[in-house]
Amino acid sequence: MIGWVDATAGASGDMLLGALLDAGVPLEVVQRAVDAAAPEPVRLHVEEVRRAGLAALRCHVEAAPSTARRTPADVRALLDGADLPEPVRASAQAVFDRLATAEAEVHGVGVEKVHFHEVGALDAVADVVGVCAGFHHLGLTALTVSTVAVGSGRTDSEHGSLPVPVPAVARLLRGVPSYAGPATAEACTPTGAALLVTLADGFGPQPPMTVAAVGSGAGGRDPGSHPNVTRLLVGEPVGATPAAVVVETNVDDLDPRLWPDVLAALLAAGASDAWLTPILMKKGRPAHTLSVLVAPGRLAAVRREVFRHTSTIGVREVGYAKTALDREVHRVDVDGHQVRVKVARLDGEVVNVQPEYDDVAAVARTTGRSGKDVLADACSRARALRL
Known part of the structure; x- marks a missing residue:
């Protein structure tokens, strides 16, 4: 199953909760997660409403008034102590980490000095944990989000009148397609923005899918000019899913000493392979094309590492079919040390036998022999595996 969030009228935590519940997520699933994380009683109440004439669900989060100002460490402690599935805890913590980073940038302080107010x-807390629990329950293999409406004008906050999008939202949505949208007010809240950028695997129009469920989550206002709702479409993907995706970007302003660490981080995030190609860009600038081969299920994690570790602000992604030989791992003995050997078969016939060079190098270091001699011995012993 895949999902598409229509945020062309904006998004907030309660709007996403309403969309999830309207799309079929049981209320008790969300309430149970909220109960686990909230230090005080919080009740979710669902109401059927209309927005510009369209039916939608409004999820009310009812909690006692609080003036608590929680730090990122306070929120982490709440989540760490909550009886939540690990994916829900990790997603919720990632959302709050993004919020803390955005707030720190807005106020020019270190993350550890951020004090959440509205978002704390x-x-x-119920919005974030509830939305993460709802998407975990759906078990989507991919989530795409539309261009995000942020609104326009000004809005009142604890810091006075702020321009829309408010500074935290503007920072959270860097690199994400957004526009003013139909609202002349705040359309996307910081919590909504952080949830979208954390949970989304990509941004764009509705992907090819056979829709099985549609959920509409209502915002608090009914402006009449447009339906103030966030929609969630859930269904099966149409067409073949690519076996592999190649993520590419051209980079001309990264210190070349960082590239080995970049490649290592991408492989650690689940990339099947990662490599650099020297290129010459416009105006004769030397640069590199970074290419990353990744399975679709690890695409979001790898994409995130590309943005974290390089200076790029955009990537290209192309899906490919893939033909892979059957393979197995054997071991051969070289000077009393084990060297793994990868054996590849085509229709049952051995067509490739190759020692793992990391093992060869380790034996060379241990024995003091040259790498080429150890490799030659490993290849000689591996030859018997062709039989």
Whole structure:
């Protein structure tokens, strides 16, 4: 199953909760997660409403008024102590980490000095944990989000009148397609923005899919000019899923000493392979094309590492079919040490036998022999595996 969030009218935590519940996520699933994380009682109440004439669900998060100002460490402690599935805990923590980073940038302080106010209240904790639990329940293999409406004008906050999008939202949505949208008010909240950028695997129009469920989550306002709802479409993908995706980007402003660490981080994130190609860009600037081969299920994690470790602000992604030989791993003895040997078969016939060079290098270091001599011995012993 895949999902598409239509945020062309904006998004907030309670709107996403309403969309999830309307799309079929049981209320008790979300309430149970909220109960586990909230230090005080929080009740979710669902109401059927209309927005510009369209039916939608409004999810009310009912909690006692609180003036608590929680730090990122406080929120982490709440989540660490909660009886939550690990994916839900990890997603919720990632959302709050993004919020803390955005707030720190806005106020020019270190992350550890951020004090959540609006987003640290109990209703925001419930929004974040509830939305993460709802998407975990759906078990989607991919989530795409539309261009995000942020609104326009100004809005009141604890810091006075702020321009829309508010500074935290503007920072959270860097690198994400957004526009003012139909609202002349705040359309996307910081919590909504952080949830979208954390949970989304990509941004764009609705992917080819056979829709099985549609959920509409209502915002608090009914402006009449447009339906103030966030929609969630859930269904099966149409067409063949690519066996592999190649992520590419051209980079001309990264210190070349960082590239080995970049490649290592991508492989650690689940990339099947990662490599650099020297290129010459416009105006004769030397640069590199970074290419990463990754299975679709690890695409989001690898994409995130590309943005974290390089200076690029955009990537290209192309899906490919893939033909892979059957393979197995054997071991041969070289000077009393084990060297793994990868054996590849085509229709049952051995067509490739290759020692793992990391093992060869380790034996060379241990014995003091040259790498080429150890490799020659390993290849000689591996030859018998062709029989």
